[in-house]
Each structure stands twice: as C-alpha cells, then as structure tokens.
Amino acid sequence: MPVKKSTRPRRQRIEQEYIKPDASLVFDYKNPELLKRYVTESGSIIARQRNGLTAKQQRQLAQQIKRARQIALLPFTSTL
Numbered sequence: 001m002p003v004k005k006s007t008r009p010r011r012q013r014i015e016q017e018y019i020k021p022d023a024s025l026v027f028d029y030k031n032p033e034l035l036k037r038y039v040t041e042s043g044s045i046i047a048r049q050r051n052g053l054t055a056k057q058q059r060q061l062a063q064q065i066k067r068a069r070q071i072a073l074l075p076f077t078s079t080l
Contacts, residue, residue, distance in 0.1 A: 035074060
C-alpha cells in the first residue's frame with residue numbers, strides 16, 4: 001500500500017536565541033540585570049531550550065527570579 005503524504009505544510013523552526021551561559025555562571029537574586037535577560041517582556045521565564053542552560057542552572061535561575069520578584073527587584077508581569 002502506498003503511504004499517503006500529508007498536505008499540511010511543515011512548521012518552520014523558530015530561531016533559537018542562546019545567551020551563551022558560562023559554566024561558572026552564578027545566579028543571584030540581588031542582580032536583577034542578569035535575571036532580566038532570562039525573563040520575557042510578559043514576565044515569564046525563558047525555557048531551557050531557548051536559553052541554553054543546564055537543568056540544574058535552570059532550577060537555580062527560576063528560584064532566584066522568584067526570590068527577586070518577592071522583594072520587588074523584578075516585576076511579576078509587565079505594565080498593563
């Protein structure tokens with residue numbers, strides 16, 4: 001039996017925006033300028049696949065971003 005090909009067009013791959021993290025990169029909630037690079041304009045944390053971090057670094061980053069939000073160094077969301 002012949003295989004029927006799909007007529008839907010393939011999705012184009014989104015360009016990855018790697019930030020080139022160091023192996024010695026340390027995230028600290030007291031450094032909001034560094035943390036802002038890993039947060040979108042709407043306030044969500046950028047996914048691991050887009051920022052090039054390891055799983056351990058991503059967990060540390062999320063923890064520090066949440067701490068910075070709690071003491072108002074980073075906003076939870078952008079302005080309405």
